[in-house]
Amino acid sequence: MQEFNKERLEFALEKRGLTKKELADLLGVTSRQVTNYLNGTSAPNLNQLALSLNFPVAFFMDDSELPNITADKISFRGSSRMSKRLQKQAERHCDTGVFLNRWFEQEFNLQKANLPDYSDLEPEQAAKLLRLDWGLGDKPIGNLIALLESKGIRVFSLSMETKDVDAFCAWYEDCPFIFLNTQKSAERSRFDAAHELGHLIRDKYSMKHAPDKDVKKIVNPDEPRDNIEKNANRFASAFLMPENALRKYQHIQPTISNLMIIKKEFGVSLVALAYRMYQLNMITEWVYVHVLCKKFNELKYRTNEPEPMEREMSSLLKKILSVLKEENIKIDEIAKQLNFSAKDIGDLTFQLVDGDLNRYSKLRLVK
Numbered sequence: 001m002q003e004f005n006k007e008r009l010e011f012a013l014e015k016r017g018l019t020k021k022e023l024a025d026l027l028g029v030t031s032r033q034v035t036n037y038l039n040g041t042s043a044p045n046l047n048q049l050a051l052s053l054n055f056p057v058a059f060f061m062d063d064s065e066l067p068n069i070t071a072d073k074i075s076f077r078g079s080s081r082m083s084k085r086l087q088k089q090a091e092r093h094c095d096t097g098v099f100l101n102r103w104f105e106q107e108f109n110l111q112k113a114n115l116p117d118y119s120d121l122e123p124e125q126a127a128k129l130l131r132l133d134w135g136l137g138d139k140p141i142g143n144l145i146a147l148l149e150s151k152g153i154r155v156f157s158l159s160m161e162t163k164d165v166d167a168f169c170a171w172y173e174d175c176p177f178i179f180l181n182t183q184k185s186a187e188r189s190r191f192d193a194a195h196e197l198g199h200l201i202r203d204k205y206s207m208k209h210a211p212d213k214d215v216k217k218i219v220n221p222d223e224p225r226d227n228i229e230k231n232a233n234r235f236a237s238a239f240l241m242p243e244n245a246l247r248k249y250q251h252i253q254p255t256i257s258n259l260m261i262i263k264k265e266f267g268v269s270l271v272a273l274a275y276r277m278y279q280l281n282m283i284t285e286w287v288y289v290h291v292l293c294k295k296f297n298e299l300k301y302r303t304n305e306p307e308p309m310e311r312e313m314s315s316l317l318k319k320i321l322s323v324l325k326e327e328n329i330k331i332d333e334i335a336k337q338l339n340f341s342a343k344d345i346g347d348l349t350f351q352l353v354d355g356d357l358n359r360y361s362k363l364r365l366v367k
Contacts, residue, residue: 004043012053015092026052059339067095074170075199097156113152127238138245146315159347167192185305187269198235254283313350
């Protein structure tokens with residue numbers, strides 16, 4: 001008979017963002033007893049534990065290896081503002097995404113990633129070359145998430161519990177992952193996705209490291225984090241708003257109403273567009289600082305996007321879930337096979353699941 005797996009309890013605690021004291025209160029036991037559960041000297045009532053943490057009992061009996069993706073293998077946006085508890089929640093959310101992706105790859109023939117390594121290029125150069133490699137030219141990008149997924153990048157959503165995390169990316173088993181916050185504006189989410197793409201292709205990821213051969217790690221961890229984030233922003237700005245495409249608006253008066261028209265074409269925020277045009281010397285410093293920024297602050301456009309675009313969802317996940325629904329595969333069945341809750345799956349899949357997604361065929365092709 002399988003025994004209680006203490007590592008699974010630690011995972012569940014971090015996933016739910018609970019302390020030992022908080023779990024002890026839920027279980028009606030002492031903190032010392034929870035400590036004993038975690039060090040393996042005693043076992044909890046599994047039914048009570050499963051109910052308190054919203055995990056199936058089988059999860060705590062599972063002895064298979066957990067991904068355990070740690071912060072040094074993840075590129076977090078705004079990590080300096082993150083509490084340790086929130087960071088751990090995000091790490092475990094990433095692990096859950098790996099579990100779900102494994103299940104999808106067992107059942108579907110998904111695109112494998114083959115991203116270029118542009119770690120030796122400046123952000124603007126990397127953006128231009130990637131657009132060339134991907135055949136995008138200078139045209140605005142339509143559905144960015146669909147583009148990323150077509151290149152083998154797995155894009156998942158963040159849970160409400162991690163709503164204070166903008167976005168993050170990670171490599172695992174030679175597969176790139178991006179996790180996006182769906183509570184932000186659609187325009188900001190697109191910029192976040194492009195920002196994370198910049199990390200994936202530029203931040204000196206290499207497979208030459210050692211002892212953990214399954215994880216791409218940053219070769220130069222000594223580079224200041226602020227520089228890394230600024231460069232990812234520069235990449236995202238150039239990737240979404242290529243200079244040649246913006247130059248056709250060179251002689252348009254930089255009014256709010258004119259910028260609104262341009263921002264809709266490129267699918268970016270009004271603030272990001274104005275800053276990009278200012279960087280390209282298409283808007284003077286005086287107009288940018290004393291007219292536009294002043295107006296943005298007055299109208300609260302930095303936090304409330306005017307005339308927001310429709311939010312992008314994962315095209316790949318939508319197709320997969322549609323196929324599963326047609327085959328009468330319920331989300332509860334997927335959750336059962338993974339030993340997670342249905343909510344955990346919904347949190348990752350942009351809430352596209354509706355519970356009506358136990359039979360299924362193997363290796364269906366999703367393009």
